[in-house]
Each structure stands twice: as C-alpha cells, then as structure tokens.
Amino acid sequence: MxxxxxxxxxxxxxxxxxxxxxxxxxxxxxxxxxxxxxxxxxxxxxxxxxxxxxxxxxxxxxxxxxxxxxxxxxxxxxxxxxxxxxxxxxxxxxxxxxxxxxxxxxxxxxxxxxxxxxxxxxxxxCVEVWFLAEYFYKAQEDGTIPYDEPFSPESILFTSGNEKKFPFFLSFDIRNEIKKLFEEKQIKSFIPNVWIGTDNNRNYYGISWLYIDNEIGIFTTSGMKAQRFPIIESELLEDIMIFDLYNKLLDFFNNKRNSVLNQEIYQRVNEFEKKYRIASASLEG
Missing domain, CATH: 3.90.1570 (tt1808, chain A)
Structure with missing residues (x-):
C-alpha cells in the first residue's frame, strides 16, 4: 500500500x-x-x-x-x-x-x-536576511554596532562562504551594467526608473522603465503581496522588477522587440500614480 x-x-x-x-x-x-x-x-x-x-x-x-x-x-x-x-x-x-x-x-x-x-x-x-537582521540587532544591543545605524541587506559587503561583493544586493550587477550602457551611449537612462505604490490592503504594485533614446523605451510591471515578515517589500519588488527590465533590455538589443514609445511609458506611470499611494520611487533627473 x-x-x-x-x-x-x-x-x-x-x-x-x-x-x-x-x-x-x-x-x-x-x-x-x-x-x-x-x-x-x-x-x-x-x-x-x-x-x-x-x-x-x-x-x-x-x-x-x-x-x-x-x-x-x-x-x-x-x-x-x-x-x-x-x-x-x-x-x-x-x-x-x-x-x-x-x-x-x-x-x-x-x-x-x-x-x-x-x-x-x-x-x-528572505530567510538569510531575517537571520542577518537578528545578528545585526543583537550586535547593536551589545554595543558592537552603533544603535542608530539602520539595517540594510544591500550594505552587507561580504558573508562567509559567498565570494560575491554585496551578496544580498540582488540588482547590484545589473545596475552596474545599465550604468555602463549609459556611459557607452547605448541607452539614455543612467539608472533604472522605479515607481512603487500600495493599495488599500498594503499590497505593492510597481512599474520600472528605461529610456533607450528620446523616442522609445522599455518598461515592466509587477506586484507583491503585503508580508507579515520583516522585509521591506518595496525594496525587494524594486530589485525583482530591475531583473525583468534588464532581460527586456537584452531582448531589445537582440531583436529590437519590447520597446514602446516614451509617451506610453508616461501614461502607464501616470496610471500607477493615480491608482496607488506612493511607497517609494527611484527616478533619474
């Protein structure tokens, strides 16, 4: 049986x-x-x-x-x-x-x-960051870390067994690649633009975009349920969208697909601003 x-x-x-x-x-x-x-x-x-x-x-x-x-x-x-x-x-x-x-x-x-x-x-x-935060706050109680220093997973330089620099800054590499593309004048944006808002239930909804030139760009949207867990949902959602955005950018360079007129991006951002309460934004200019 x-x-x-x-x-x-x-x-x-x-x-x-x-x-x-x-x-x-x-x-x-x-x-x-x-x-x-x-x-x-x-x-x-x-x-x-x-x-x-x-x-x-x-x-x-x-x-x-x-x-x-x-x-x-x-x-x-x-x-x-x-x-x-x-x-x-x-x-x-x-x-x-x-x-x-x-x-x-x-x-x-x-x-x-x-x-x-x-x-x-x-x-x-999420789980690794939970334990790191616990160690961080305990170190603050012991006086090892200043009490007024905020915990941020993106600021952790190295961890044991992980050779990557800033291992918990998920979009670290992609942000550097986008900066290089801007410096090489392949795109107009020097950072990924991100706008994130919340609905009445504290769920998160965001839009991220890049301008290729004065006429066209690419964008992506995503969302995340409100968590009863000590993570900053808006920061995690931002990193997730930047990954998706970069994949769209690579597709654009390979076959010129996924691009839209910048005016459409403006309209979509405006829709988000009207529908949701702003939680965070990272914008160029």
Missing part, C-alpha cells in the same frame, strides 16, 4: 531550501506544525472561530531556534488553491493569528524558488 506523501513537489523544494539555510544558523525546520501547538490560545481572548481554526490548522513550515526551542517564524507556500474564496478566508484568519501572537509569517509561491537572482532564490534571500 502506498503512503501519502507529506509534501507536494514545491513544498519539497521549499523544505530543502529552508533546511540549507537553517543548518548554518543553529535552527531547525518543522513541517505541518499545528497552530495550537505554537500559540498559547487557551484564555487568550481570540474568537471561537479563531480558536477552532488554530486547533485544526497548521503552518506549512515552522522554523525553530535550536537553543531555546522557540518558534522564530513560519513559511506558507501559497499555491493555486489559495486563490479560492474559501482559502482566502482561511489565510486571513491565519494572518490575524500570527499578528495576535507576534509570529512573523512569510508567504511564498513558486516564483520564490527560482535561482535567478545572483544564484539566489527569493525564499533563501
């Missing part, structure tokens, strides 16, 4: 990537841990619906500190089933509970598993 598999193929990859990061930071990954086994729900003041949900539901993955045996954060893989109204309702209850009990929750999909960002995938990037 065949036993039921605990993971689907995406969850298996997610588990392997989480384990790879956690083994180096004295943490462990546990799949399918029930919410009621993590949160002190008894007499906690949560609703009957939330109490019942916590008894029956689990996180896809929970990361624990090996020293304290305390949960650090959880990871949920949101596949196609999470698009249904029933699942959206369940996800909202889970979001309320992690907020109530102050547990970070990272929600990912299959795009987070692709190793295309300087040999990193977005899942590994």
């Amino acid at each position: 065949l036993n039921k598999e605990i993971f689907n193929k995406y969850e298996k990859v997610t588990y392997e990537k989480l384990e790879k990061v956690c083994v180096n930071v004295n943490a462990s990954v546990f799949p399918k841990v029930r919410l009621a086994d993590i949160f002190p729900i008894t007499n906690s003041g949560i609703s009957n619906e939330e109490y019942s949900f916590a008894l029956k539901s689990h996180f896809d993955f929970t990361i624990y500190d090996n020293k304290s045996s305390q949960p650090l954060f959880a990871v949920e893989f949101d596949g196609k089933s999470h698009r249904t109204e029933i699942q959206k309702s369940r996800d909202e209850i889970k979001n309320r509970l992690v907020k109530r009990f102050n547990l970070p929750l990272l929600r990912i999909n299959s795009l987070y598993l692709e190793e295309k960002y300087r040999n990193l995938d977005l899942l590994s990037w």
Whole structure:
C-alpha cells in the first residue's frame, strides 16, 4: 500500500531550501506544525472561530531556534488553491493569528524558488536576511554596532562562504551594467526608473522603465503581496522588477522587440500614480 506523501513537489523544494539555510544558523525546520501547538490560545481572548481554526490548522513550515526551542517564524507556500474564496478566508484568519501572537509569517509561491537572482532564490534571500537582521540587532544591543545605524541587506559587503561583493544586493550587477550602457551611449537612462505604490490592503504594485533614446523605451510591471515578515517589500519588488527590465533590455538589443514609445511609458506611470499611494520611487533627473 502506498503512503501519502507529506509534501507536494514545491513544498519539497521549499523544505530543502529552508533546511540549507537553517543548518548554518543553529535552527531547525518543522513541517505541518499545528497552530495550537505554537500559540498559547487557551484564555487568550481570540474568537471561537479563531480558536477552532488554530486547533485544526497548521503552518506549512515552522522554523525553530535550536537553543531555546522557540518558534522564530513560519513559511506558507501559497499555491493555486489559495486563490479560492474559501482559502482566502482561511489565510486571513491565519494572518490575524500570527499578528495576535507576534509570529512573523512569510508567504511564498513558486516564483520564490527560482535561482535567478545572483544564484539566489527569493525564499533563501528572505530567510538569510531575517537571520542577518537578528545578528545585526543583537550586535547593536551589545554595543558592537552603533544603535542608530539602520539595517540594510544591500550594505552587507561580504558573508562567509559567498565570494560575491554585496551578496544580498540582488540588482547590484545589473545596475552596474545599465550604468555602463549609459556611459557607452547605448541607452539614455543612467539608472533604472522605479515607481512603487500600495493599495488599500498594503499590497505593492510597481512599474520600472528605461529610456533607450528620446523616442522609445522599455518598461515592466509587477506586484507583491503585503508580508507579515520583516522585509521591506518595496525594496525587494524594486530589485525583482530591475531583473525583468534588464532581460527586456537584452531582448531589445537582440531583436529590437519590447520597446514602446516614451509617451506610453508616461501614461502607464501616470496610471500607477493615480491608482496607488506612493511607497517609494527611484527616478533619474
């Protein structure tokens, strides 16, 4: 008789990537841990619906500190089933509970598993940055780092086992390539332009563009759900869009496709500005 598999193929990859990061930071990954086994729900003041949900539901993955045996954060893989109204309702209850009990929750999909960002995938990037931030804040408490110095993954010069300069600055190489193309007068823009806004649910939507010359340019758009996880979504979305933008630029040089009139870019940016509240912008000029 065949036993039921605990993971689907995406969850298996997610588990392997989480384990790879956690083994180096004295943490462990546990799949399918029930919410009621993590949160002190008894007499906690949560609703009957939330109490019942916590008894029956689990996180896809929970990361624990090996020293304290305390949960650090959880990871949920949101596949196609999470698009249904029933699942959206369940996800909202889970979001309320992690907020109530102050547990970070990272929600990912299959795009987070692709190793295309300087040999990193977005899942590994998020988890590595979480642990780096913890070390950073602990060093501030110990007085090793000035208390008023902000944590920024882009400013980390080197890490052990990684030879790349600024390993967590995902668009570092691409930004340099764009600058070179500008200096060689192959494009008009000297930096990738980025505009990012939020909707009423704090989800992020952005547009990034480059001007090839005075007449034509290229652009890309993307979005990211609001996370209950200590990352700056707008900065991560900016790097993701710059990768997509650079790929479009390479396609343009190869076959002159993907370009549009600059007037169309102006119109699209204007649409974003009217529809969303500005969260961040990196603009030339």
